[in-house]
Amino acid sequence: MSGQDNTALLEVRDLKKFFPVRGGLLQRVVTQVRAVDGVSFKIDKGHTLGLVGESGCGKSTLGRAILRLHEPTSGQILVDGQDIVGLQRSQLGVHRRRMQIIFQDPFASLSPRRTVAQIIREPLDVHGIGTSKERERRVIELLADVGMGAEIRDRYPHEFSGGQRQRIGIARALALDPEFIVADEPVSALDVSVQSQVLNLIAELKKKRGIAFLFISHDLAVIQHVSDEIGVMYLGQIVEHATVGDLYSEPKHPYTQALMSAIPVPDPTAKRARIVLEGDVPSPMNPPDGCLFHTRCPQTQDRCSTTVPAMVNVGSETNPHRVACHLQD
Amino acid sequence: MADNKETPLLSVQNLIIEFATENGVVRATDNISFDIFPNETVGIVGESGCGKTVTGLSILGLIPSPPGRIVGGSIKFMGRELVGLAENEMRKIRGCRISMIFQEPMTALNPVFTVGNQMTDVLMRHHGLTRRQARDSAIEMLAKVGIPAPAKRIDEYPHQLSGGMRQRVMIAMALSCDPKLLIADEPTTALDVTTQAQVLEQISKLQAEFHMAVVLITHDLGVVAETCRRAIVMYCGRIVENTSIEHLFTNPRHPYAKGLLDSIPQIRSRRLEELPIIPGRVPDLLHLPPGCRFAARCPRADELCNEQIPTLSPAGTHADRVACHHPYAAEPAGPAS
Amino acid sequence: MNAVATAVVRRESLWSKAFYKFSRDRTGMISLVFVLFYMLIALGVTLGWLASDWSDVQGGKWEGMSMTYWFGTNMIGQDIFSRAIYSTKTAFEVGLVVALIATAVGAVIGAISGFFSGSWIDEVLLWLMGVLDSIPFYLFVAAIVFAMQESPYAMHVAMISTFWTGSSRLVRGEVIKLRGLEYVEAAHAIGVPELTIIFRHILPNTTHILLVQATITFVAAIKSEVILSFLGLGVKDGMSWGLMIAESSQEVMAGFFNNFLAASVLMFGLVMAFNMFSDALQDALDPRKVS
């Protein structure tokens, strides 16, 4: 927003994460799953980038690669201008404190044999922050921040509902006062009536604490509420990237358009022409030549199957709207 | 119902299903009653644990027992009582008169037999076809659900197909014996949105072609709006509203239905400051309140709601039924349904 | 409905829940009483309160059952009942030592192997387990007995070195499952060191498996001890049910069954009680039922 200097909080440059597939007589690497295949973006302080795509598009792998939970294959991850790819685990400590993650599955994301207080305290213990008393106090503050009372301190995760567990997970992520949080599908396992509660909480944290988010979701409708910008991923690449306003009012990429039109609308009177895509997503083990989307694109042309479309800015210099599609030439 | 001249295809009356758990007996459905008429598509909507899936399974007698059992009520299909029907009689109905498809296409098919093997089994059993005839018929069905190169696909194993394909195979298998009623339990929940669109479109198309009734069990009101004519909204094992789609979406009368409707994530032309929510959470089925189960979360609740369980009102002028002491007012003179 | 509503709301950890479940399991509780009873006998023998006269020659040869000698006397006039009671201690000692150490070793190695699965560490540990599982058990014991110069603990060492692989494989499988769970990823994201993750976040969540596995190992150790002692590879100084049966194998053909029966009945009682206890424990701790 107010660009004091040009260094973004987080900048990802041409990040790749391939998983090897072994086979043959000597178990050599025969091919690779190109989970994340050359992704670049920036996130400024306090901003939220929403990352949307279908299962298997590499969005979760990307989120984990940024936190170095998966070791990136190549590319750069700049935090305040410093590349953290290749840093030793011991040197990562400082960055771990600044970047945290919220997970999808509220039942798998909390250790079942530890109490709520132990779970939330752990980051403080690991990084040796404060005295024991201070940590106790901090746990109560954090619980209050996510809308839960101090009385649940000594209870175990299995005693809570999905939404409450998700709040506890958020409290743990907040314990180190991070500047940046990867939220990996944080509401997709929750019931509709609870989803909005958690989304509101995230939006509030973002506003009050100025935390930047990478918000990963498969649902364009969910992601709209919390994001400033949105990147649409398909087969490991970002195919369209724009501000929320632009993307929803004028989606440029045929895939984005199809994704938007596929969302069921809770209004039986709405009569609209739906774009129904044919076929399935190709395997990331051998992605198609040319434009990755051409095998399913309703507007495909000859060159789409041969030439890779470049990412072009169809918006303005100050308000970019980038899309990788031949139709935009 | 009095205002409907047709006789229902399926009539569920006062159905009570209980499950024995570690900590006591839980009522998964508590006195639910509804009718399904021929050729209509009805959505059963609710959040996890509301009893919608159990209701679907109970129609085919598939409640895992133990721990579950039907404690009371009746399920009549084409005038025939299904509760307590002998297993061998029930088997003649399953997959033939009533078919069911499930949420997880990945695990719902037997991984060690080909798609064709599993489909022809159904046809041979229910229609007495030879293996050859059954195979031809299965290929035809696969083509109908939009599977490319069905003659080739029929010899593949489930793991060789994508999730969307597998769900289509399930649909093909379910429709192969020309059922009168299809129960679809969250058929698209495990699928991606673009695949979900394909499958839903397929179901709608086939529903008309096969002249069957469809019960679509889902948590997604968007799916209901696009495919169903009527919706039954469930909360904590009870039906709270049973109404036409138009009324549900323009004029929901139960506060829970309204809250659910408001909180559906949807693309909005302008971003809201705060998303509408239903406060609180679904009560534990083991510790239900004595009165209305939604009372603690309801903006309209009063003393009465905390004391007395509201019952489903009888069919009104346009077949809207609601179980609430203080429902929102029906809008006058909606378009006749 | 009322019965449902009045179910007590209990504040509970997974353990207290399992404990509650176990306490309501009738066969489980009965078997526990039996196990405890045996344990008291073993304790009594250890403290010298019971069966201290097991090696004394008191009566005549092959005396029948009487008030003095409940199970009669053996070939040289020793009290069979005392010897059978004394053997309870031997069985418990072998069972406990082997079960505890083998399970602990299996847990640590299995956890390391599972956590680093796919790396060379795992390959080496898996190889080691495969190797130990492929050596015929009796040969292995015999070899260790020779190699350890007939030390009284050779049998323990042999059993521990082979029995840990079972627990290890189970723990490894569970750890591989847990390792992929999000709470372990969360620990990584917080910056918890790897060893701490293994020992604080992963291993505690396998304790239910370990506990059950320890009871299974206990039974296996007792049963093996008897066979090994019978074969002359196990207990040498002291008394064991296996030695009693070895003694009786000459006698039964002559029609004297007391030695055989005393050892068999006591051993069956203990193994049966422990098997049932192990089952009940497994039911109570089954995570699919607990959570």
Place this chain on the structure above:
Amino acid sequence: MEILQYSIRKLFSGIPLILGVTFISFVLMVYFGPDKTYELLGKNPTPEEIAEVRVQLGYDQPFVVRYADYLRELATLDFGNSDSTGERVDALLARTIPVSLALTAPGFVLGNVLGILLALFAAYYRSTWVDKTIMASAVIGMSISFLIVIIGFQIIFASSYGLGWFPVRGWSVNSIGDYFSYVAVPTMATVFVALGYNTRFYRSVLVEEMTRDHVRTAKAFGVPPTKLFYKNILKNSLIPIITRIVFSIPLVIISGSLLIESYFGIPGVGKITYDAIVSGDQPVLKAVVGLTAILFVLAQLLTDIMYRAVDPRITLK
């Protein structure tokens, strides 16, 4: 072709296992094993005589050379002569292995077949009294020591104090009738001991498979129970069943028959192994250990190939 290529690779990958097994047993049995020098010498041997015997036994060679000799013996299947009887080890094995197979095969097959049948019954009538009775009997069976069963059965079926139907011990088989009378008691004992464990294992495998989604699907399409069991449950449970059966083969041949053979005095591999253990007959022990390791590698290969036949999701990669 695919299978051949796979088999070759699999056999190669079994080499580390064979090396490990032989190495550990070599260290324990031969290197730390009993020193046979003085057994072969008369009273008051001279140092020259001692040295001569040590050369004869190969004790003067360094560790590595002796271990390499063992591997060479294994590769050529030539283990020399037995220390105690002087008989060639390969001849000894050729004589005893058929006996052990004939002795253990009926019990092994019956134990598994009956186990699967009982498990099917128990699983089919899950949580009824049928299931509870079968499973309770299984626990009782599991709680009785093999040793007690052997002695007990011998008393009951073979001794003059019991029924006296079968020979008490030994193995002089000249006709099919002899075979049945000598194999009966050992077979009953093996089946009795294995049945409890097998039934429990197979039942848990079957029950796990019964709760899968595809079984519910099949029910929803009206599949009758017998077909459901055969098509959706049994075939899907074959992988753990095959694993258990195949991997127990090497152990059954050696360890399983050791107790029976030595107790009943039957001249099989188990008996000669037991005798070799007692007398420290190293050539025999080396042969038995090495062959068991090879059997394990073959068992692994066999299971992998059978998996492929049973489950289309598995590829031989």
